[in-house]
Amino acid sequence: MKYQDIIHRCFRCGYCKFTSDYYDFNCPSYRKFGFETYAPGGRMWLIQAWLNGEIKNSERFQEILFSCATCANCVEHCVFTFSDDLVNIFIAAREEMVNKGIIPPPVRDYLKNINTSGNPYKEPANERGKWADSTSIPAYDGHEYLFYIGCVGSYDERAKKIARTVGNVLIKARVSLGILSDRETCDGNEVRSLGEIGLFQFLAEQNITLFKELRVRKIITLDPHAFNTFTQDYPILGGEFEIYHYTQVLAPLIQSKKLSLRDYPAKITFHDPCYLGRHNGEYEAPRKILESIPGVSLIEMDQTRENALCCGGGGGNFFTDILGGGEDSPNRIRVRQALDSGAQIIAVACPQCAKMLEDAVKAEEVGHKIEVLDVAEIVARALA
Amino acid sequence: MSDITLSLAQIVGEQYVSNKAEETYFYARDPGLMPAHKPDYVVVPKTVEEVQKIVRLANKERIPIVPMGAGMSLTGLVIPLKGGIVIDMKRMNKVLEVHEKARYVIVEGGTSHGLLKAYLEKNYPRLRHSVPDSPATSTIAANVMIHGQGRLTQQYGFNSDMVAGLEVVLPSGELCKIGSCSLSPEWFSKGAPLPDLSGLFLGWFGATGIITKVALKLYPRKKMRDVEIFVTDTEDLVPDMVYELTHTEMVEDINIFAQPLPVIFKDNHHITLFITGDTDEELEFKRKMIWDSLDGFIKSKDGGFMSLPPVMKPTLLEMPQQSVSRFADVRKGGGFEYSGPIIAVEKYPECSRKIMELASQYDLAYSAMARIIGRSHCMMFGFAFTFNRADPDMMERTRKALQKVAEFALAAGGVYWKPTVDEQRMAIERMDPNTRNLMKMIKTNLDPQGIMNPGNWEVH
Numbered sequence: 001m002k003y004q005d006i007i008h009r010c011f012r013c014g015y016c017k018f019t020s021d022y023y024d025f026n027c028p029s030y031r032k033f034g035f036e037t038y039a040p041g042g043r044m045w046l047i048q049a050w051l052n053g054e055i056k057n058s059e060r061f062q063e064i065l066f067s068c069a070t071c072a073n074c075v076e077h078c079v080f081t082f083s084d085d086l087v088n089i090f091i092a093a094r095e096e097m098v099n100k101g102i103i104p105p106p107v108r109d110y111l112k113n114i115n116t117s118g119n120p121y122k123e124p125a126n127e128r129g130k131w132a133d134s135t136s137i138p139a140y141d142g143h144e145y146l147f148y149i150g151c152v153g154s155y156d157e158r159a160k161k162i163a164r165t166v167g168n169v170l171i172k173a174r175v176s177l178g179i180l181s182d183r184e185t186c187d188g189n190e191v192r193s194l195g196e197i198g199l200f201q202f203l204a205e206q207n208i209t210l211f212k213e214l215r216v217r218k219i220i221t222l223d224p225h226a227f228n229t230f231t232q233d234y235p236i237l238g239g240e241f242e243i244y245h246y247t248q249v250l251a252p253l254i255q256s257k258k259l260s261l262r263d264y265p266a267k268i269t270f271h272d273p274c275y276l277g278r279h280n281g282e283y284e285a286p287r288k289i290l291e292s293i294p295g296v297s298l299i300e301m302d303q304t305r306e307n308a309l310c311c312g313g314g315g316g317n318f319f320t321d322i323l324g325g326g327e328d329s330p331n332r333i334r335v336r337q338a339l340d341s342g343a344q345i346i347a348v349a350c351p352q353c354a355k356m357l358e359d360a361v362k363a364e365e366v367g368h369k370i371e372v373l374d375v376a377e378i379v380a381r382a383l384a
Numbered sequence: 385m386s387d388i389t390l391s392l393a394q395i396v397g398e399q400y401v402s403n404k405a406e407e408t409y410f411y412a413r414d415p416g417l418m419p420a421h422k423p424d425y426v427v428v429p430k431t432v433e434e435v436q437k438i439v440r441l442a443n444k445e446r447i448p449i450v451p452m453g454a455g456m457s458l459t460g461l462v463i464p465l466k467g468g469i470v471i472d473m474k475r476m477n478k479v480l481e482v483h484e485k486a487r488y489v490i491v492e493g494g495t496s497h498g499l500l501k502a503y504l505e506k507n508y509p510r511l512r513h514s515v516p517d518s519p520a521t522s523t524i525a526a527n528v529m530i531h532g533q534g535r536l537t538q539q540y541g542f543n544s545d546m547v548a549g550l551e552v553v554l555p556s557g558e559l560c561k562i563g564s565c566s567l568s569p570e571w572f573s574k575g576a577p578l579p580d581l582s583g584l585f586l587g588w589f590g591a592t593g594i595i596t597k598v599a600l601k602l603y604p605r606k607k608m609r610d611v612e613i614f615v616t617d618t619e620d621l622v623p624d625m626v627y628e629l630t631h632t633e634m635v636e637d638i639n640i641f642a643q644p645l646p647v648i649f650k651d652n653h654h655i656t657l658f659i660t661g662d663t664d665e666e667l668e669f670k671r672k673m674i675w676d677s678l679d680g681f682i683k684s685k686d687g688g689f690m691s692l693p694p695v696m697k698p699t700l701l702e703m704p705q706q707s708v709s710r711f712a713d714v715r716k717g718g719g720f721e722y723s724g725p726i727i728a729v730e731k732y733p734e735c736s737r738k739i740m741e742l743a744s745q746y747d748l749a750y751s752a753m754a755r756i757i758g759r760s761h762c763m764m765f766g767f768a769f770t771f772n773r774a775d776p777d778m779m780e781r782t783r784k785a786l787q788k789v790a791e792f793a794l795a796a797g798g799v800y801w802k803p804t805v806d807e808q809r810m811a812i813e814r815m816d817p818n819t820r821n822l823m824k825m826i827k828t829n830l831d832p833q834g835i836m837n838p839g840n841w842e843v844h
Contacts, residue, residue: 008773009718011415013709014454014521022498022520023506033399034428034475036455037406049409060404079706080713302506326399 002092006082007048012041016074016086019307026303027074028310028330029067032323037064040074040086047093057097062104065093067323069330070193071310072278094195103195106320111196114203118185119151120319129181131160137167140178145249146216147177148230150223151186152318152351158358159351163222166246166376170220172383173253177220183210187221189229189275194316201237204229208239218242220249224275224350225314231280245276247285247349247375254292254379264382265295269343270375271334271357272308273350286349286375293382301341309334311356318352331360339370346372388445392427392469395437400428400475411452411470415712416721417771417783418460418804423450423470430475432551432559432596435493439594440557442469448838451590453494453526456518458721459804461530461589465839471594473523479503480597483570487511487602488548490571493525493595497534500524501703504602512536512605514543515703525595530802531587533764535637535658535703536603538630538756544586547574551597552585555831563599571599584826589802590837592830606660608667609636611700614655614678616687619733622653623760625687626729628677629657630760634670636660638756642736644749653736654690656700714749717772721782722753723789723807724766725798729756735765738792743769745788746781764801805839812843 017027017039025031030039037046043064049055074086097103098111113120119128129139131154140146147170153163170177188203211219219241221227230243253259268290276282283305290298303309312330317323323330335357338346346361348354357372373381392401402408403425413420424447429435442449448468455462464470473494481490482504489511491500497513498520504511514534516527527534528544540546549563549571560566562581563574574582585593616622622640629635636658644650657674661667681687692700699707712720727735736752743750746769753766767789771782790807793800794814800807812820824843830836 009713009716011709011712011718011720013415013456013519013712015519015706015709018498018520019502021502021505022496023502024499034472035402035407035410035426036472037410042410045410046406055405055409058405060402060406064406079709080718082713 001051001096003085003089004051006085007044007051007089009080009082010041010044011080012036012045013079014039014041016040016078018077019303020077021307023302026077026307026309028069028071028312029323031309031330031333032312032326032328033067034328038067040078043068043090047089050093057100057102059104062097062102063322065090065097066104066107066194066315066320067317068315069274069310069312069317069323070315071274073310076278076306091193091195095197096195098195104320104322106322107194107316110316110319111191111194111199114186114191115199119155121151121155123155125185126182128154128184129179131163132167132179132181135164135167136171138178140180140214140216142215143178144176145218145220145244146211146214147179148187148219148221148226149179149184150221150226152355153222154184156351156355158355162351162354162374162377165374165380166222169250169259169376169379169383170246173250173258175249175253180210187226187229189225190316190319192229192233193314204234204237204239208234208237211239211241216241218244220244220246222246222351224273224280225352228275228279245282245285245349247289248282250376250379251285251288254289259379259383261293261379261382263295264293264378266345267297267299267343268345268347268378269299269301269338269341270347271311271338271353272305273348273353274308274310274314276349277308278306286347289375289379290347293378296378299341299343301337303337309337311353313352313356318356325363329360331356332364335360335364335366335370339366344370345378346370347375347378348372349375388425388441388447391441392425392438395441396427396429396434400430402426411472412463414455414458414460414463415719416458416460417719417779417786418463421463421465422467423464424467425469426472427469428472428475432553435471435553435594435596436557436559438469438471439553439555442835443555443557443833446833446835448835449594450837451594453523454496454519454521456522457526457530457802459802461802461840465805468835473525476596482508482511484508484511486570486572488571488599489513489602490549490597490599491524493523493597495524496521497524497527497704504605510605511602513600513602514540514546516543517704517708519709520704524600525598528586528598528600529589529595533755533757538635538637538758540601540603541758546601547582547586547598548572548601549574549599550582550585550595552593552595554593555833555836559596560593565599574599584830589840591827591840592836607662608664609658609660609701610667611692611697612657612659612671612674613690613692614657614687615652615690616655616681617652618686619653619736621681621686622655622732623729625655625678625681626756626760629655629674630756632673632677633759634659634673640732640754642752711751711768711770714770715772715778717770717774717778719773719779720768720770721786722766722768723786723793724764724801725793726757726762726801727765727793727796727798729760729763731796731798732763732765734796735767738789739767742767742785742788746785748778748782748785808841
């Protein structure tokens, strides 16, 4: 297995579970399940035991491995020199399991759906662009930017609204962009994080080929997950493009008054998406947008930026739900953290976070106190 | 699902009970070198009532129980030697009350040192507790249970000396309050002026009861903190230097470290002095007192203050010091263990020579780290060796070196700190017979069925 020379080096000291000030445990699966085995140190020791033949690939072991949200809190807070590789190690262990064909059924189904339909919803490819039907967002035809949506934004009802809003706001700001519609396919970020590296490479190479055929140079992504794989993984496979998350394009446009915003008085807290923040170091762009809206009071949660608690949707859990629900699920804890901050709105910059946190707001029965909105949706409300 | 699993699930909820191979593997061992032994069940309770019910069930079924914090003693104290139920306490992690003016806090039995430190810094910035250098996930209850030490130990003694009250689940399942809280709403004293019953539990490693609440004394947190290192290459002078330093009563904490690498550290003894103050003047006054106290050693060229590289200061001022955990990977092997006898400060030179001798004999990387306890009343001398988990031969050599430390420590008049079961046996054998009998009486009366962390502090 990849990284086999590192796995035994974990001391299981537990710094990886915390925020940087130790105020709280911040590993989503540890918060949910409560056993040390579901924390990064537990995973490291169990992977070693599995490789040594001391434990088997059981349903429990699969749950432990696949409930990791790949949020990189452990990468951020582990005190050892191999910290950067922690999530990669968990993905490598998943890859071993995938290669042996012994994986949880929801993971298998997700991967099969991507393989057969190009999306996890088993929806036809020719419906991928329907989200944009009622908009003036054009098909990509040599525009400055390709606006890449991803599977969630293309098919999920809530996420489609976000995609439309982001597209409309960018068009209003006179950004030259176009979409691929039914020519778009899955970016593969979750496929890779679930350990199906062969399928990931196929998807990535397919996308890279298409982008090159269309002479794409710059890409705006709706979703931080696509942003992550385009920036971190595609260049290794020959896919060198200028990649932006939509907030990175929108922030300077708003700051330079390309969009005129009216007063929007609201107390807002921003939930950092793991694949924008911890994985790629972008904490400022969404905040700059929110701070530029007149009347907005931006309140930080105690657990913010590199200490933000994951919504629990990462690492494929958005689709597989292996992390599961309940009072101790990370999305519900995150909503309680947002309520503690005194905010009326949880701003998000990821369609998966939006869905996860909206579900949690419903489960916590606090819809009358707090609302989940994408940053672009807040901008749209403030547009004059 | 077995009857016991079902009964435990009825107590804590199905999600928080496991007898699966993954949990029994993990909870069978700690990061140290002690042999693994699997539990039959692992539970993660949330409330005191749940802990009581688990203990009652264990009593009825005569199943061993091992309460566990973070499991960072490294000496196998939470390895379930006779199987049974491991109770992972870390879901019980709330700070319950802070009495600001009386300077104490009450926390649940699974609360970590890291959480309390962060909580106080945020909500009570003028208060602090004695943070140990074990990882931040170490729990307060477990730390006082093993008589841990921390950043305020030179001033106020063992962290267990700073306990201001306990709530304990007895082996019968009954809940018992220890200290002033047994007859007052206030938790300001663990004993005085009453008979101090905390000794029935502190130091027993859970063999007499499970701590579900701890009141801990808090101390003034000054606005500024700094660190100085006085270096000498003459280990024989270290006890005299410490005597002079403690006489000033100006130092927050005194740690001494000696290690072979980097090479500029080799053969030197680094007396690390932490000072605190609310103003520059206070800090400067303390610094001057400390410098004056060591002036004779400077003039005789037996030592001097080291100029600290910029990267070193933040590392030293960290609480807890993450570098202590990083020592585990010096050999890129993720392991270290230390024996840390509590011993007279005068024994520093002997201890120091012994660790170098053993490191050389067994070809091990070492770090000597001493912490002064009280005003030089004694010290913890850590004989720490790092090892590679993927190298069984190195692990065996480390075990052998630590066995030699155990023999040396007793012979030098030391007392084991958080001893392994073998060291406990050696201590019991050497102990005054009447003390031994008293321990047996206490254990037998409190835990007649022998279900509480069996194997630990067993007097036969």
